[in-house]
Amino acid sequence: MKFxxxxxxxxxxxxxxxxxxxRLESIGNKLLEEIRxxxxxxxxxxxxxxxxxxxxxxIKYRSLLSQRExxxxxxxxxxxxxxxxxxxxxxxxxxTKKLEILQEKEVEDxxxxxxxxxLQNSSYMDLLKRLLFVCVFLPIISFGESALSKKIKEQRENxxxxxxxxxxxxxxxxxKRIEEERKRLExxxxxxxxxxxxxxxxxEKLVAIFNKADPDEAGNVMNHxxxxxxxxxxxxxxxxxxxxxxxxxxxxxAAEVSKIMARSKSE
Numbered sequence: 001m002k003f004x005x006x007x008x009x010x011x012x013x014x015x016x017x018x019x020x021x022x023r024l025e026s027i028g029n030k031l032l033e034e035i036r037x038x039x040x041x042x043x044x045x046x047x048x049x050x051x052x053x054x055x056x057x058x059i060k061y062r063s064l065l066s067q068r069e070x071x072x073x074x075x076x077x078x079x080x081x082x083x084x085x086x087x088x089x090x091x092x093x094x095x096t097k098k099l100e101i102l103q104e105k106e107v108e109d110x111x112x113x114x115x116x117x118x119l120q121n122s123s124y125m126d127l128l129k130r131l132l133f134v135c136v137f138l139p140i141i142s143f144g145e146s147a148l149s150k151k152i153k154e155q156r157e158n159x160x161x162x163x164x165x166x167x168x169x170x171x172x173x174x175x176k177r178i179e180e181e182r183k184r185l186e187x188x189x190x191x192x193x194x195x196x197x198x199x200x201x202x203x204e205k206l207v208a209i210f211n212k213a214d215p216d217e218a219g220n221v222m223n224h225x226x227x228x229x230x231x232x233x234x235x236x237x238x239x240x241x242x243x244x245x246x247x248x249x250x251x252x253x254a255a256e257v258s259k260i261m262a263r264s265k266s267e
Contacts, residue, residue: 010096017089024082031075032191038068039198046205058209058221065202066226072195079188086181093177203229207236215241219248227253231260 045061210218210233222230222245234242234257246254 007099014092215244216248219245223250
């Protein structure tokens, strides 16, 4: 059976993909917990800065925000991998089902060929015996022929019904799996949206802090920030405050951040 070996390999591949999805989801849950803990610390530092603004507090807030950005990036990358694996798993399910259909067809063909060979191997004498049997006993069994035909017909109908029932159950199971995958994908999308909302919220808090900060001190802090985060903050600041902070920054860092800002505005 040439398809049987491939089907077994695909079953192993399916199990491997499912195990990998579980492993990545476990890592994803740990990342979400780290993100939650980081958000708590950000809230605490933010409250402290509102009470008493210090450059040390601002640096700590910036460090936590960078950590939050890194964790968010890792989680999104992990979610993308999980989505890819789930799509691959669906493809394996579909491919395996096709192989199973071909396998069933191959078994049926072998059975038919075996029946044909048996008929071809029947000897001439055997055929004569069968013919003699039919001629002698035909009058005797003719009465029960209709009952026999009816029984054969019922058996065939039962077999067809069983096949249809089996196919229906299999289709329902497949639809159930597809629906489960859809729900998982939707859940993953919602989690990403929640992560992005929290990130925007933290960014707005940082913007409020930099709007009140001394431009020279703020520029010094931004010299040590990730240029992408610095650009996001400056784009949301008041124009005058943003310009003064850029002027107080290291020229090379300011040029890098300005390029990112220009690119974001054009998108």
